[in-house]
Amino acid sequence: MSNITIDTGFDSGSIEVMTVHQASAMLRLKNDHQSEFKQWFHFRVANTGGRELVIKIVGLNDSAYPAGWPDYNACVSEDRAFWGRAPSTFDKDEEGGTLTIRFTPTCDLVWFAYFAPFSMERHHDLVAECASTEGVTYRKLGETLDGQPLDCLEMGEGETQVWLYGRQHPGESMAEWWMEGALEVLGNPADTLGRALREKCRFHVVPNCNPDGSRRGHLRTNAKGVNLNREWAEPTAENSPEVLAIRNAMDDTGVHFAMDVHGDEAIDAVFLAGFEGIPSWSDEHGERFYRYQRILERRSPDFQTAKGYPKSGPGKANLTISTNQVAERYAATAMTLEMPFKDNADYPDELQGWSPERSKLLARDCLGALLEWLESDEG
Amino acid sequence: MSNITIDTGFDSGSIEVMTVHQASAMLRLKNDHQSEFKQWFHFRVANTGGRELVIKIVGLNDSAYPAGWPDYNACVSEDRAFWGRAPSTFDKDEEGGTLTIRFTPTCDLVWFAYFAPFSMERHHDLVAECASTEGVTYRKLGETLDGQPLDCLEMGEGETQVWLYGRQHPGESMAEWWMEGALEVLGNPADTLGRALREKCRFHVVPNCNPDGSRRGHLRTNAKGVNLNREWAEPTAENSPEVLAIRNAMDDTGVHFAMDVHGDEAIDAVFLAGFEGIPSWSDEHGERFYRYQRILERRSPDFQTAKGYPKSGPGKANLTISTNQVAERYAATAMTLEMPFKDNADYPDELQGWSPERSKLLARDCLGALLEWLESDEG
Amino acid sequence: MSNITIDTGFDSGSIEVMTVHQASAMLRLKNDHQSEFKQWFHFRVANTGGRELVIKIVGLNDSAYPAGWPDYNACVSEDRAFWGRAPSTFDKDEEGGTLTIRFTPTCDLVWFAYFAPFSMERHHDLVAECASTEGVTYRKLGETLDGQPLDCLEMGEGETQVWLYGRQHPGESMAEWWMEGALEVLGNPADTLGRALREKCRFHVVPNCNPDGSRRGHLRTNAKGVNLNREWAEPTAENSPEVLAIRNAMDDTGVHFAMDVHGDEAIDAVFLAGFEGIPSWSDEHGERFYRYQRILERRSPDFQTAKGYPKSGPGKANLTISTNQVAERYAATAMTLEMPFKDNADYPDELQGWSPERSKLLARDCLGALLEWLESDEG
Amino acid sequence: MSNITIDTGFDSGSIEVMTVHQASAMLRLKNDHQSEFKQWFHFRVANTGGRELVIKIVGLNDSAYPAGWPDYNACVSEDRAFWGRAPSTFDKDEEGGTLTIRFTPTCDLVWFAYFAPFSMERHHDLVAECASTEGVTYRKLGETLDGQPLDCLEMGEGETQVWLYGRQHPGESMAEWWMEGALEVLGNPADTLGRALREKCRFHVVPNCNPDGSRRGHLRTNAKGVNLNREWAEPTAENSPEVLAIRNAMDDTGVHFAMDVHGDEAIDAVFLAGFEGIPSWSDEHGERFYRYQRILERRSPDFQTAKGYPKSGPGKANLTISTNQVAERYAATAMTLEMPFKDNADYPDELQGWSPERSKLLARDCLGALLEWLESDEG
Ligand SMILES: [Ca+2]
Ligand SMILES: [Ca+2]
């Protein structure tokens, strides 16, 4: 039978084909444009003929997060709607670090990705649906270097200014699945959680902070190869118009509570990172974040605090990072939410690993925790 | 234009037509078969011709819960999928107590009900879907007097025996909407809340304890006019085979946690009732329930504890009621969940009032509270 | 493992259990109430435990259509939405004629039926959806002996009076699937076929002429055991109020074209029966029907003319049958459409046999043929 | 209130903004890349604030088809799923030809397009779903200049080689809606029309011959500004790899029946164009096409023969056009199907005009006509 073919000519498609033989292929990652980062992949395999595919992605020791590959299983879909996992193994000593994916599809076509993609078309469907909900206002914050709009959805009549934003790192597509889940809660008139939050807060939701990187199939950067989450101290129209637009809008509204939604390549858990080490740090300020963290831990079986990032020492916070900048600049309860590319090791799901479905449900838990945090604060 | 026509010849249909003139009708409630209870209604109006309907239901001072009518708005649907509310007013001095419903439908047909119906066909769809989920076992507990099966769905590998059952009072259809919401959590392999609960518990879910009353359009009783929630002390095959079957199955498994799901006609709130006054009462036993209640209050904006039923005095508990019997018989943390027919006055929804959608979301919150209760108990 | 259990306590449920042993059961058909007809069955098997079920329905030589069982495969569903076929064999010499159904379900519950059921709840959903379509009028023609409404949907601004009605024989549920397909064409504003027909015709659609028989699980009769398709000469309020109501409404409108939709138990083909032998027969009248038949044969791969019923000789038509009565009474182009319970032998479908899906698509072809018939008549 | 904003940074987005003032905008079309053609537009308007939008597209006398603008109403959508029409007027004397679109959206965001877009994401969903159907084979014919795959779906076991292909002109998105309709028939195991055709034919379906032009928002050309439907005589890898790949694949299979699906900017009707004037013309060959055309006219209310293109004189056929080349090269019954951008004037639909829904239904009629054509040929 003839060779499989491999394509990437679609939204967020990315891989480089080295060799193909029959149903086997040797591939390598592509760098983000004008950047050294590489980790994301998204490609289609055709002409499978029902054979077992053996896909090797090599050279991974040079990827952005080599620790992301052990215990990682590639995402796979035949219908582009349900994303499962294909059993994968990592050998750091093979061809400079090789992930070997084995999968026997039931049909001629199959899609693989680092995580279930969230396309710009789906983004626009989400924005359109949300904007058509009563009480929701659309606001265009700005434009990207590739000429895409930077979309923000706003709702709620309360005093507390809440900013939810995600996918600064475009390959962390779970962030936009999370946003879809959050917007379903906030836009559903029959959901009392959404209604209660809209009474107390004004929400500003940016489902995708980096549309260019998303469409181009980048892991961490925008059209110019810039890591947006290192631009919050001094964003520029030339290099980081996305951050500049968001930060300007935040300057207008002020920020009381902010969640910047991400994915983590290596750690097999959901966790939060706070803003330890900012110049204006106070224990009272920090406690507001810790209290939220404790509430979320109590509420969500997918959330934990044992695993996570080390905290910055006093005065050592990197203010180019969004959470630190936002906490410092607005005295906000700011935080970074990290979801795994792999799975939550406490409740592993062999079929799907961490998934779009779980990302969406986690958003509901995060919003439930926000309401409990707001209410207990009043008491 | 000609008179509207009114029909009840379908699942849970019930009303009696006194007079019809043009687009106006005078109706009265029907008693449950062999019973004095009456409160439920469900009828279809045809030939509306786009006119404003003026529907009067009279004689309501003799209904089971006269306090149910002030501030109540009738449920209405044109597509039998979305149930809104039709503005309604109650005058206790008009014709022995009259609810006047005014509604201008957009089409020739419109359905009215005391609450959004949950038909036996939908019941079977729910049971079929749930039974086809991996890890779920179907168990037929028994048969009703009308020859319908009493369906139970079981899942989970844990030690804690949890019984969730509802709609002993068949007109309280919100109970089965709640069950649909609960089964969606428990049966969804991508929902970590369901997975965590299935690890800790063995669930026994009876979505509808009273299929005969449901199909017949009863408020509170089964095919023989028996109020099942007064049969738990001495259920009989003749009068209450439903309770007998469930209680026998509980005797087999034992019960650690039990929630009996209901609707309340008068109180505009969601609340729990416990088992105060049972012979074996201990504060430690009671505290298990109160602790659950506090957790749920913290988690769910639709739940509160200010409004509710008075507690029985020491030794005064009525052991014919399920919650008391189950708490006494199995030393279970047993409780009755009550949802409003009207609305939650704390978060009123003009469009839908209390609704199927909210009942389903509340189920998720109740299960989230159960997990938190189980986990905090361990700590 | 324990015995399977068998239930029929739901819409159109019908079977009698003789014996059950493990995963095997011996069953027999139930007569229609107050009637000798028996052929329909619809039951649920629980507690399958993944075992191969061996279901025997015995005594079939006494059923209404013994010729219906050879080459028949029972309909089966696990989700009550998709209905496939379970391999079945008929032995006329075993226990007075036995159909043996073998099926290994993937879950604990499985439904079997003579044909994919169309419940009264689905009927009401269909009526509600159609009635909410712009330009559609609902008309209640009358009421059944069990108190159900006889529903008629009307649409179109043309001169040609078209009556489409089905399920006089309630066990012929394919007739109502056909109606659902027809109403989707006629009610879809984006479907030019529907729009063209509505310009030329006034449609009167009775999706279910026999709701009582449907709900009771009858094959051929109403609540009183009366075969409605033998009542068209002299329908009475006592025995056949359904026919009386429809015929009265036809008297009001007149009838130019009528299709009475049925299922045939024995013949493995789709065919039409006309009105040969009516007193007023003329070849010109007959040719109108034959012309329609030729057009449909040309258009629809599922329709044929080789197999079918013998034609009545001159003057021998049975005027108690709807098609004959309607042709005679209104000089209408009247016809009976028959779909198979088995399959269309020309295009057999091992998975589903004749199916709801095909019944719906056939309706579209029948309406396409009607437009072509009307247009070619004008030319 | 502030100005509306206008965006095109998405799949098939195209317009140029000249001025914006409040809720009014003056726009002009963009040329296809490296081409003089311009006619397609697709843009999003934000910040509408519920105001009446007045959108003027000027300079249209220089567009590819100036006759396309009189009686044309722009397509509009708020949810990106349902596409209606916004009342539009054309004044050839205003600003070099101006289309004025007036529309009052119900929400903050609204999309306008020349015709309902069919995105590449939807294309991949369609390809994935179809490829997962039993009996369907995916075949990658080649690759575009922008690196997108050229997708072909194949099915059927018959001798007759049928090629269905569309969207050589990428702005004629109705062509791909037609393809979606055709693939639903051909891939549906319950559709006897599809099954009958698969018995007689081998289908080769290319839903989108010009992915690059589609994604770029072109009207008529590929990434290099080449009109593919003028490349069939001598396609080249440099300029028209799409045509080269398709024609090579046709050379492999031969072609008996071919339909090239298009949209027409000016004519308000559905029609076919044949291959008059090809060198090898014979009346018998031509009659095969005319016979198909007559069958389709008889079957489809949306199809007609009064309006259409003039026929080429003997020997005057342009062999660079697909239909002529395919008819000549393979002695195929080849044809071009044209659907309107405006509406079918015989059955105008004020709400939607010609629409995706109608394009899909037309595909079913075309396939029904193909079966009748094949069957009557045999007789
Ligand atoms: Ca990250
Ligand atoms: Ca109650």
Ligand SMILES: [Ca+2]
């Ligand atoms: Ca029959």
Ligand SMILES: [Ca+2]
């Ligand atoms: Ca064209």
